[in-house]
Amino acid sequence: MKPTSNKALPCAVFGHNFVKSKTNSDQTAELTCSICGTKVNTDEHGNFDEMSVSNKDIQSTLRQLFHLNLQISKPKFS
Template sequence: MKPTSNKALPCAVFGHNYVKSKTNSDHTAELTCCHCNHIATTDIEGNFRDETLTNTHLQTTLRKLYHLKLRAYKPSFG
């Protein structure tokens, strides 16, 4: 059993309290829990998909690498 923090305790007892945070153009929605900031998305049929921590960590890492690559290849005049 995973240890729960005080912030996520209501989610462990009662379940997540999702609030729609973003609506995409392909009729999917991104939902965020107002207590623990857990992110879930819905597909076109309305089914929930949980976004894992590794996906968000991977996305931020790839974004940082992309920006580092842009900085490295920027020509300097001077």
């Protein structure tokens, strides 16, 4: 991975310092680098899978749709 800013330079030289940020229901984990903020997912076997920009966009859109669906499906009493 090539660094895109000075903030990512230590990661390019020494490697990322990943911290577990989220555990998914399918026993996979989301890891975030504490220095540059790079996010990766682990699969069932523990292999790293870097999250691409399109994957982040898809996830944020699905999250927004989920929250809209929750707002619409709640019965409103007046």
